[in-house]
Amino acid sequence: MSATTAGGGRIELTDLCKRYGSGPLVVDHVSIDIAPGEFITLLGPSGSGKTTTLNMIAGFTDITSGSIKLGGRDIAPLPPHRREFGMVFQNYALFPHMTVAQNVAFPLRERKVPKAETARRVEETLRLVDLEGMGGRRPDELSGGQQQRVALARAVVFSPSVLLLDEPLSALDRKLRQSLQQEIKRLHQELKLTFVFVTHDQDEAMSLSDRIAVFNAGRVERIGTPADLYRDPGTRFVARFLGESNLFPGRLRPGGVYEWAGHKWAVPDADGTPAGRDLIVRPERLRLAATPGEVPDGANSIAATVTTLSFQGTHQRAELDYGDGSTGSAVLPPDATDGIRAGGRVTAYWDPAHQVLVTPPAEAAPASAAPDPRTIKENA
Amino acid sequence: MPAPTAPPETAGAAVPAGRAPARPRPAARRRAAALFLLLPALVALGVFFVLPLLDIVMRSFTDPEPGAGNYLSLFTDGYTLRVLGRTLLVALIVTVAGVLLAYPYAYMMTLASPTTRAVMVTVVLVPFWTSMLARNFAWMVLMQDGGVVQGLLSLVGLNGVRLLGTTTGVAVSMIQVLLPFMVLPMYSVMQQIDRRLLLAGQSLGASRLSSFRKVYLPLSLPGIVSGASLVFVLALGFYVTPALLGSPQGALIAQVIAVRTRELLDFGGAGALGVFILVVTLISLGVSRRLAGSGAASGAAHVMAGGGGR
Amino acid sequence: MNARPWLKIVSVLIGLFLTVPTLVVIPMSFSASKTFRFPPEGWSLEWYERLFTAPEWSTSIVNSLQVGLLTTLLATTLGTAAALGLQRLGPRARGLATGLLLSPIIIPHILIALVIFSAFLRLGLSGTLSGIALAHTAMALPFVVIAVTARLQGMDPALQKAGGSLGANPFSVFRKITLPLALPGVLSGAVLAFISSFDEVVIALFLQSPSALTLPVQMFNSVTVQIDPTISAASSLMVVLVSVPILLAQVIGARRGKAGRQR
Numbered sequence: 029m030s031a032t033t034a035g036g037g038r039i040e041l042t043d044l045c046k047r048y049g050s051g052p053l054v055v056d057h058v059s060i061d062i063a064p065g066e067f068i069t070l071l072g073p074s075g076s077g078k079t080t081t082l083n084m085i086a087g088f089t090d091i092t093s094g095s096i097k098l099g100g101r102d103i104a105p106l107p108p109h110r111r112e113f114g115m116v117f118q119n120y121a122l123f124p125h126m127t128v129a130q131n132v133a134f135p136l137r138e139r140k141v142p143k144a145e146t147a148r149r150v151e152e153t154l155r156l157v158d159l160e161g162m163g164g165r166r167p168d169e170l171s172g173g174q175q176q177r178v179a180l181a182r183a184v185v186f187s188p189s190v191l192l193l194d195e196p197l198s199a200l201d202r203k204l205r206q207s208l209q210q211e212i213k214r215l216h217q218e219l220k221l222t223f224v225f226v227t228h229d230q231d232e233a234m235s236l237s238d239r240i241a242v243f244n245a246g247r248v249e250r251i252g253t254p255a256d257l258y259r260d261p262g263t264r265f266v267a268r269f270l271g272e273s274n275l276f277p278g279r280l281r282p283g284g285v286y287e288w289a290g291h292k293w294a295v296p297d298a299d300g301t302p303a304g305r306d307l308i309v310r311p312e313r314l315r316l317a318a319t320p321g322e323v324p325d326g327a328n329s330i331a332a333t334v335t336t337l338s339f340q341g342t343h344q345r346a347e348l349d350y351g352d353g354s355t356g357s358a359v360l361p362p363d364a365t366d367g368i369r370a371g372g373r374v375t376a377y378w379d380p381a382h383q384v385l386v387t388p389p390a391e392a393a394p395a396s397a398a399p400d401p402r403t404i405k406e407n408a
Numbered sequence: 409m410p411a412p413t414a415p416p417e418t419a420g421a422a423v424p425a426g427r428a429p430a431r432p433r434p435a436a437r438r439r440a441a442a443l444f445l446l447l448p449a450l451v452a453l454g455v456f457f458v459l460p461l462l463d464i465v466m467r468s469f470t471d472p473e474p475g476a477g478n479y480l481s482l483f484t485d486g487y488t489l490r491v492l493g494r495t496l497l498v499a500l501i502v503t504v505a506g507v508l509l510a511y512p513y514a515y516m517m518t519l520a521s522p523t524t525r526a527v528m529v530t531v532v533l534v535p536f537w538t539s540m541l542a543r544n545f546a547w548m549v550l551m552q553d554g555g556v557v558q559g560l561l562s563l564v565g566l567n568g569v570r571l572l573g574t575t576t577g578v579a580v581s582m583i584q585v586l587l588p589f590m591v592l593p594m595y596s597v598m599q600q601i602d603r604r605l606l607l608a609g610q611s612l613g614a615s616r617l618s619s620f621r622k623v624y625l626p627l628s629l630p631g632i633v634s635g636a637s638l639v640f641v642l643a644l645g646f647y648v649t650p651a652l653l654g655s656p657q658g659a660l661i662a663q664v665i666a667v668r669t670r671e672l673l674d675f676g677g678a679g680a681l682g683v684f685i686l687v688v689t690l691i692s693l694g695v696s697r698r699l700a701g702s703g704a705a706s707g708a709a710h711v712m713a714g715g716g717g718r
Numbered sequence: 719m720n721a722r723p724w725l726k727i728v729s730v731l732i733g734l735f736l737t738v739p740t741l742v743v744i745p746m747s748f749s750a751s752k753t754f755r756f757p758p759e760g761w762s763l764e765w766y767e768r769l770f771t772a773p774e775w776s777t778s779i780v781n782s783l784q785v786g787l788l789t790t791l792l793a794t795t796l797g798t799a800a801a802l803g804l805q806r807l808g809p810r811a812r813g814l815a816t817g818l819l820l821s822p823i824i825i826p827h828i829l830i831a832l833v834i835f836s837a838f839l840r841l842g843l844s845g846t847l848s849g850i851a852l853a854h855t856a857m858a859l860p861f862v863v864i865a866v867t868a869r870l871q872g873m874d875p876a877l878q879k880a881g882g883s884l885g886a887n888p889f890s891v892f893r894k895i896t897l898p899l900a901l902p903g904v905l906s907g908a909v910l911a912f913i914s915s916f917d918e919v920v921i922a923l924f925l926q927s928p929s930a931l932t933l934p935v936q937m938f939n940s941v942t943v944q945i946d947p948t949i950s951a952a953s954s955l956m957v958v959l960v961s962v963p964i965l966l967a968q969v970i971g972a973r974r975g976k977a978g979r980q981r
Binding site for chain 3: 438441448450453456460464509510530532534537538547548549554587588641644647648665666685686693
């Protein structure tokens with residue numbers, strides 16, 4: 029009945045803002061359009077507004093301005109229990125005085141689902157998360173991973189159109205985290221719900237999401253598929269947050285030339301407007317040559333000192349020092365050791381097609397400046 | 409206060425049409441619920457405690473006649489001043505003796521194994537909640553003439569020591585009765601002290617004793633202060649022990665209040681004594697709060713209320 | 719453990735000082751003598767018989783039970799509601815309200831007795847059992863507030879959110895999640911409220927009348943007004959009756975404490 033909202037799980041956030049008292053905006057004009065069945069991740073460091081945004085979607089925090097629509101209907105005035113979203117919490121939030129089955133049955137009992145139907149759906153859902161036969165246990169008799177699976181079962185058993193997940197894996201250790209990631213991914217594929225996932229872990233975000241919205245200081249700094257964001261982060265913040273990079277904070281000069289600390293590099297696709305930009309190269313795109321003569325024609329290059337070289341099984345990592353206070357790293361095949369050793373001088377080079385220019389943080393920008401369309405629209 | 413209108417810099421993103429107006433916000437609803445839930449208890453306390461207290465303070469200045477007469481007579485009738493002095497002295501002795509006894513016990517509690525500690529907590533909690541009268545009656549039996557205490561004292565050569573009806577007897581049993589109030593705040597502070605600090609002190613060249621004196625003692629001071637102020641305040645207004653074990657000649661302030669209230673119906677005079685106790689109480693608690701913070705006292709309160717088993 | 723031997727010995731002695739003197743009331747209660755001589759010279763059950771058959775004693779027991787139960791009911795209801803209310807306040811208001819609610823615990827009883835006696839004389843509540851129960855309610859409130867608050871603070875706030883997100887309305891969340899989880903705190907608060915009332919002497923002494931004598935007042939009078947060894951039987955019973963619930967509360971608290979607490 030109420031669970032089948034017309035329009036499925038499409039969520040539209042429009043100019044969503046939150047401020048506490050007369051403080052600054054902690055969520056600053058967030059607009060995201062989430063398609064039905066999409067797995068979207070709100071990614072950002074703590075304090076970036078991602079959790080507040082999720083709490084506003086769930087109805088635990090009221091909105092200061094803007095709108096939240098589900099399937100075209102404004103849900104901002106609805107209390108949490110009338111929003112029909114499943115939610116999974118960081119510390120599981122299983123009811124300690126109920127058994128696993130009672131926990132999973134809770135949302136059905138609240139909806140006055142008949143007993144037999146409830147029992148059938150509880151069993152079915154426990155099977156879905158691989159917890160068959162565990163219904164009689166108490167939550168404190170389960171491992172962390174099992175508890176989180178119960179929480180997942182409880183959040184989807186009433187067939188909500190949207191599942192909200194608030195850092196559900198952060199309380200688990202690394203190994204469990206990975207197996208639960210697979211579990212969540214599988215659930216998403218089987219249930220075809222809209223998933224809104226909050227995390228500060230970029231690897232988690234990359235491996236799970238259809239799209240990622242990167243939050244910084246209350247705003248969505250950039251939104252896109254994991255591959256897009258990795259290839260073309262757009263801003264220094266996103267570039268730093270999504271994996272490592274060799275980053276040179278220089279300027280774009282007229283004529284397709286990039287300049288940093290006396291180095292000049294070719295930028296073939298530059299539009300010719302001079303501007304302060306960061307040039308970044310991902311470690312796996314960087315090559316190392318023992319002598320400058322080995323650098324192929326047309327590549328951009330820079331001299332570097334190898335500070336450490338470490339063997340990692342599938343690859344080697346070289347930590348590099350470019351001078352002028354700039355450091356970076358390169359990932360090498362496990363057997364590429366010719367003339368490269370810790371403490372030695374090398375020439376790092378890359379194909380200009382593999383470099384990306386991103387926007388550095390605006391200089392001395394006031395805390396909540398006027399909305400600036402640059403971050404999202406620029407690279408469209 | 410939730411800002412109802414959009415601030416200037418967000419004016420472009422004004423509230424879109426369709427947002428429901430004037431829904432009571434969760435914060436406002438919470439406040440209303442809080443008030444609704446708190447009101448009965450606050451009213452009960454107000455009617456049965458706060459208002460009567462204000463009334464007594466008023467009466468101490470107006471009954472039998474307006475002015476500070478009740479207070480002046482505390483200092484001029486010769487008798488009351490002696491009672492006040494005796495009460496303060498007893499309270500002080502009980503407090504000091506309490507600190508000396510409670511400190512090693514509480515310290516031992518932090519060293520003991522979990523089981524031993526549970527036993528030690530129970531040993532403190534059971535007397536805390538056991539009938540005040542039963543405990544004082546027990547002392548009465550032990551201290552009576554020809555009783556067990558006299559027998560023990562004569563074994564060590566002290567013959568015919570009278571305890572029942574003396575201030576010494578009162579003080580001894582008050583120490584025992586009030587000891588749990590001293591142990592609990594001390595323990596709640598001490599269990600939070602990282603014992604490795606003592607080892608660190610020793611590794612830096614301090615002897616075991618001086619490491620204890622310079623590291624542990626200062627850290628445990630908040631527990632001492634809040635335990636001591638609590639016991640001092642309670643001792644000041646203690647009634648049952650002096651009434652059962654003391655004598656009218658050696659009366660303490662609580663006995664005088666009882667006589668004035670119940671037998672003489674002199675609410676003005678009793679009120680003045682009560683205000684004296686109240687002021688000393690508030691000063692001691694204020695001093696203790698300044699020196700020790702409120703954490704120690706509330707921690708102790710939790711132990712008292714049965715959370716102490718862990 | 720690395721405690722010095724002298725510390726262990728001192729601790730044992732202090733533990734004995736805390737417990738042993740009180741235990742003399744138990745052999746005393748089986749004494750055959752009409753005096754308080756100790757150790758008793760002969761044995762009998764006379765004082766227990768008197769405690770339950772002599773009208774002044776049996777009435778006072780019934781009175782104390784009535785006052786205790788009424789106090790428990792009132793203090794537990796008001797105190798639990800207040801503790802729930804405190805959770806919904808901002809930090810400043812909560813500090814203030816907590817201070818007020820806990821104040822009876824730190825104000826000397828003699829002062830409370832004086833204050834309540836004078837007020838109740840005017841209100842016509844002095845000398846009535848319900849008056850004593852009302853005064854005891856004000857005294858017992860802090861214990862309930864502390865016990866319930868401790869329980870609520872140990873609770874993961876996400877549990878209530880989870881209830882809401884799963885479709886339970888606020889009342890349903892309260893009934894099915896908050897209340898069951900707070901119940902051990904409510905129960906131990908109730909036990910403490912009962913004990914604090916059942917054992918209270920000073921206020922009951924001030925508010926007493928021939929028709930409103932509680933057991934502690936009767937005990938007090940039995941040594942100050944006349945010499946009646948029945949007090950030893952009453953004391954023994956009270957020691958046992960008061961200790962047992964505490965031990966139970968400790969055990970239950972330790973066992974239940976594990977559940978529902980996220981640390």
